[in-house]
Amino acid sequence: MNRFFNRDASAQILQNIHQSAVRSVYDHGKHRMVLVDAQEKELAFFRLPITLPPPNHALIEEAESVHYVILLVQSGSCAMGYFEDGFNLNHKVFRAYMVRKKQGKSQIKHLKTKGKSRAGSRVRLGETVEFFENINERLQEYFEDHQVHRICMSVSKILVPYLFDSHVKTPFDKRDERIFKIPKHVHTPIYEVMLNINRFLQKGELIYEPAQEELVKKLLRGVNGQEEDEEEEDFENIEDPEDLNEEEELD
Numbered sequence: 657m658n659r660f661f662n663r664d665a666s667a668q669i670l671q672n673i674h675q676s677a678v679r680s681v682y683d684h685g686k687h688r689m690v691l692v693d694a695q696e697k698e699l700a701f702f703r704l705p706i707t708l709p710p711p712n713h714a715l716i717e718e719a720e721s722v723h724y725v726i727l728l729v730q731s732g733s734c735a736m737g738y739f740e741d742g743f744n745l746n747h748k749v750f751r752a753y754m755v756r757k758k759q760g761k762s763q764i765k766h767l768k769t770k771g772k773s774r775a776g777s778r779v780r781l782g783e784t785v786e787f788f789e790n791i792n793e794r795l796q797e798y799f800e801d802h803q804v805h806r807i808c809m810s811v812s813k814i815l816v817p818y819l820f821d822s823h824v825k826t827p828f829d830k831r832d833e834r835i836f837k838i839p840k841h842v843h844t845p846i847y848e849v850m851l852n853i854n855r856f857l858q859k860g861e862l863i864y865e866p867a868q869e870e871l872v873k874k875l876l877r878g879v880n881g882q883e884e885d886e887e888e889e890d891f892e893n894i895e896d897p898e899d900l901n902e903e904e905e906l907d
Contacts, residue, residue, distance in 0.1 A: 659862045663705045665882035666860030672875050687836055700864035706857040707742050724806040725798055728845035734791055735845035738798045742858050748794050752787035788822040799827035810838040
């Protein structure tokens with residue numbers, strides 16, 4: 657089961673977890689608490705809102721709020737933005753001619769299976785290079801102008817090397833401990849999709865099996881009436897890219 661909670665309710669659940677007799681471990685990469693039994697069997701997971709700092713961790717140091725970047729990248733589409741405590745202060749959407757229209761396949765994926773083609777491929781590859789250079793230039797601006805605590809990313813696996821091997825360098829490497837892989841399917845990256853992802857990230861998410869209902873009742877002590885429904889996305893008119901169903905993750 658998946659249940660969602662606002663920041664205040666999530667803070668109460670986190671306090672209840674600490675006071676529980678059940679052992680819990682913080683998973684930094686997934687920004688969640690993992691509850692385990694005496695045999696180290698996983699009982700439940702609680703993903704914290706991105707605006708809630710990790711327990712006993714000096715994440716925000718001298719800052720008064722949590723600062724983070726959201727980066728969504730698919731073939732030819734990118735939406736990115738800088739956020740402070742849930743508020744978007746800057747954003748940018750990039751487009752590039754990277755998809756072979758007749759085959760519905762990105763030029764990068766085509767090269768992996770068929771090899772180079774002619775003039776069209778050179779145009780697409782040129783736009784691919786510029787696409788990632790533009791992304792990294794904007795990322796560099798964010799990191800130069802702000803202290804960034806978390807990097808929330810959804811990048812198609814096949815595109816990860818192009819992001820980190822761009823001539824314009826990414827201001828962090830793929831093993832940066834601040835990276836948070838967004839645990840949600842992402843539609844074609846546009847501004848509205850990024851804002852939807854931001855709303856999702858601001859919610860706490862309790863994940864458990866029905867057998868753990870008694871444990872969950874204890875974890876929800878004091879949070880009655882503060883549960884939220886997961887919002888339904890409505891992007892029916894968005895044309896999905898060729899790699900929409902591809903697993904999106906960092907390697």
